[in-house]
Amino acid sequence: MADVVVLGQIGRDLVLRVAELPAAGGSVAASERRELLGGKGANQAVALAQLGVPVVLVGVVGDDAPGRDVLAQAAADGIDVSGVVARPGTPTALLLDLVEDGGRRRLVEDVPPGALLTPADVAAAGGTVAGCQVLSLQLQQPGAAVRAALERASRTALVVADGAPEDEATRDAVLGRADVIRADAAEIELLVGRRLSGPDDARDAAAQLLSAGPRMVALAVGEPGDLVAWRAGPAPGAAAGAGEVDPAWADGEVLVPRLGGSTVDPTGAGDAWVAGLVAALRGRGGPEEAAWLGAAAAASTVAHAGGRPSLDPAALAEAIARERDRHGVRIPSGRG
Amino acid sequence: MADVVVLGQIGRDLVLRVAELPAAGGSVAASERRELLGGKGANQAVALAQLGVPVVLVGVVGDDAPGRDVLAQAAADGIDVSGVVARPGTPTALLLDLVEDGGRRRLVEDVPPGALLTPADVAAAGGTVAGCQVLSLQLQQPGAAVRAALERASRTALVVADGAPEDEATRDAVLGRADVIRADAAEIELLVGRRLSGPDDARDAAAQLLSAGPRMVALAVGEPGDLVAWRAGPAPGAAAGAGEVDPAWADGEVLVPRLGGSTVDPTGAGDAWVAGLVAALRGRGGPEEAAWLGAAAAASTVAHAGGRPSLDPAALAEAIARERDRHGVRIPSGRG
Numbered sequence: 001m002a003d004v005v006v007l008g009q010i011g012r013d014l015v016l017r018v019a020e021l022p023a024a025g026g027s028v029a030a031s032e033r034r035e036l037l038g039g040k041g042a043n044q045a046v047a048l049a050q051l052g053v054p055v056v057l058v059g060v061v062g063d064d065a066p067g068r069d070v071l072a073q074a075a076a077d078g079i080d081v082s083g084v085v086a087r088p089g090t091p092t093a094l095l096l097d098l099v100e101d102g103g104r105r106r107l108v109e110d111v112p113p114g115a116l117l118t119p120a121d122v123a124a125a126g127g128t129v130a131g132c133q134v135l136s137l138q139l140q141q142p143g144a145a146v147r148a149a150l151e152r153a154s155r156t157a158l159v160v161a162d163g164a165p166e167d168e169a170t171r172d173a174v175l176g177r178a179d180v181i182r183a184d185a186a187e188i189e190l191l192v193g194r195r196l197s198g199p200d201d202a203r204d205a206a207a208q209l210l211s212a213g214p215r216m217v218a219l220a221v222g223e224p225g226d227l228v229a230w231r232a233g234p235a236p237g238a239a240a241g242a243g244e245v246d247p248a249w250a251d252g253e254v255l256v257p258r259l260g261g262s263t264v265d266p267t268g269a270g271d272a273w274v275a276g277l278v279a280a281l282r283g284r285g286g287p288e289e290a291a292w293l294g295a296a297a298a299a300s301t302v303a304h305a306g307g308r309p310s311l312d313p314a315a316l317a318e319a320i321a322r323e324r325d326r327h328g329v330r331i332p333s334g335r336g
Numbered sequence: 337m338a339d340v341v342v343l344g345q346i347g348r349d350l351v352l353r354v355a356e357l358p359a360a361g362g363s364v365a366a367s368e369r370r371e372l373l374g375g376k377g378a379n380q381a382v383a384l385a386q387l388g389v390p391v392v393l394v395g396v397v398g399d400d401a402p403g404r405d406v407l408a409q410a411a412a413d414g415i416d417v418s419g420v421v422a423r424p425g426t427p428t429a430l431l432l433d434l435v436e437d438g439g440r441r442r443l444v445e446d447v448p449p450g451a452l453l454t455p456a457d458v459a460a461a462g463g464t465v466a467g468c469q470v471l472s473l474q475l476q477q478p479g480a481a482v483r484a485a486l487e488r489a490s491r492t493a494l495v496v497a498d499g500a501p502e503d504e505a506t507r508d509a510v511l512g513r514a515d516v517i518r519a520d521a522a523e524i525e526l527l528v529g530r531r532l533s534g535p536d537d538a539r540d541a542a543a544q545l546l547s548a549g550p551r552m553v554a555l556a557v558g559e560p561g562d563l564v565a566w567r568a569g570p571a572p573g574a575a576a577g578a579g580e581v582d583p584a585w586a587d588g589e590v591l592v593p594r595l596g597g598s599t600v601d602p603t604g605a606g607d608a609w610v611a612g613l614v615a616a617l618r619g620r621g622g623p624e625e626a627a628w629l630g631a632a633a634a635a636s637t638v639a640h641a642g643g644r645p646s647l648d649p650a651a652l653a654e655a656i657a658r659e660r661d662r663h664g665v666r667i668p669s670g671r672g
Contacts, residue, residue: 014350014432016432016444016446018444021357021442021444022442022443023442024436024440024441024442025440025441025442025602026442026443027442027443027444027445028442028443028444028445029444029445029446029447030430030432030444030445030446033427033430033446065401065405069401091369094366094369096350096352096366096432098444100360104360104361105360105361106357106358106359106360106361106362106363106364107358107362107363107364108352108354108357108363108364108365108366108434109363109364109365109366110352110365110366110369111365266361
């Protein structure tokens with residue numbers, strides 16, 4: 001039985017750093033080039049593998065040389081790629097990450113329609129999805145594929161959803177089944193139907209989402225950081241004994257600040273954040289611990305060019321202890 | 337014996353079209369992606385092959401999968417790649433061509449130092465260089481490699497140089513041996529040591545260059561087009577009988593306008609221009625005919641995204657006849 005299944009994009013990341021993009025008509029020499037396994041699904045799976053979590057990736061590549069290259073890289077990263085479809089006639093998605101000095105980043109994405117998951121792809125990976133303990137869904141995938149995965153997830157699986165559903169049917173299905181939802185500013189707007197005015201408004205949005213079904217929401221609210229809120233009950237997901245009340249899961253919230261130094265490249269921050277959260281919850285950590293591990297994983301990832309994470313669990317634990325201390329946050333008893 | 341040897345960059349071209357580049361922090365979906373054999377040397381060699389000219393390419397790729405891919409593509413294009421070095425430990429050069437709607441183009445180039453020609457590479461291709469009838473040199477390559485090629489060229493070879501030499505020794509060697517020099521505005525400045533103020537000034541620059549050695553100069557002077565000037569004497573290069581006076585090679589000049597419709601992507605214009613010129617001169621065409629074929633090849637190439645040419649000799653001949661007529665240019669007797 002799979003521990004964690006990540007359902008999301010797989011692609012080639014081309015990272016080019018330049019001092020500054022030229023004006024139209026101009027040219028510039030790149031100061032760095034990296035060509036990597038990328039895509040939000042793959043980046044999250046890489047992060048989970050680096051955190052020691054057995055992970056199965058479900059997604060689509062092309063039946064081409066770049067597709068074979070990225071799958072080989074995923075396998076070398078310790079990811080189970082048995083759920084990946086190599087689609088004939090579709091080029092593997094390409095994600096260009098143009099990074100100027102100072103952390104100014106532009107993405108140019110070429111994700112062919114064939115490189116997105118279909119309900120049939122999810123059905124083909126059916127046993128994997130049905131048997132997993134944690135199902136992590138990236139909502140940039142088509143709504144029909146997301147709904148197919150939600151239908152197949154076992155009743156006891158912990159379901160984590162990242163992003164905004166592409167249509168109302170998918171939003172209802174996600175809110176009705178997901179245990180945890182993470183969203184950035186633009187995605188929150190799509191989830192709750194209005195624009196947030198600030199952290200206080202984020203509290204209202206979090207309450208609105210929690211009342212719709214999820215046990216935990218994590219909202220990226222910009223400069224202040226991430227507002228994470230949860231409601232009382234047993235720890236969600238199969239890892240907890242059914243009905244057992246966990247003191248870490250009393251009603252609560254925490255505003256976790258952006259950690260680390262200056263941002264070289266924001267790409268991959270959200271994927272690393274979700275991976276940290278999943279790894280912590282799977283390890284029976286509480287919601288606050290999950291929020292801090294997410295924030296630390298994101299901070300590590302934005303400190304270099306490219307969305308591929310490079311996580312060291314011991315270094316993350318140290319960073320969390322240091323930052324919690326610096327920000328005057330209490331360390332929940334019994335956890336760390 | 338090789339007909340034409342092109343010495344210049346070989347690389348991977350990644351062409352991404354977008355409606356508009358996003359602001360920093362943003363992302364955009366590409367409307368088109370093309371991944372091609374590219375680099376100025378390869379583009380010129382492709383153009384020559386399309387014009388029916390046997391061509392040998394001398395340049396450097398990495399000893400990697402992309403390098404093997406682009407060499408296979410060059411061979412499929414009919415280019416002799418026996419003069420290409422596959423350098424271990426060097427990634428194949430990558431040229432990103434970001435094209436916005438309206439023909440606004442930005443290049444991001446990653447040309448590792450190892451992907452440039454050395455004198456030893458030129459020596460390794462020595463027989464090819466020494467035996468060719470036409471040597472086409474791209475002056476973006478290191479000066480030492482350019483000088484090594486000039487030293488090896490036979491006395492009767494037609495030598496065409498494109499660009500600006502990187503140092504004074506190379507400039508002296510180029511001016512002392514090249515039969516034809518082509519340069520754009522920035523390159524002219526480096527060649528003659530001052531900035532051009534307009535087409536009249538370009539005439540002075542052309543006269544200055546012609547007095548320094550070359551028989552023919554082609555200067556891209558911006559909106560008006562290309563100023564092409566030549567001085568009297570036998571047709572240059574091995575194609576002409578030594579000492580025989582060719583009436584097409586009396587002192588002369590022509591300002592060839594920019595041909596064709598609107599520009600989708602200016603990448604590759606200069607490479608196609610030089611290929612047209614080389615093909616015409618090799619076919620015993622005069623300087624004016626060479627200028628028109630260059631301009632028509634360039635116009636064809638800027639009409640699509642990416643620097644790779646797609647030349648049809650019959651279509652170019654038709655375009656030239658039509659445009660000469662439209663611009664009221666006399667068709668030189670006995671040619672056309």
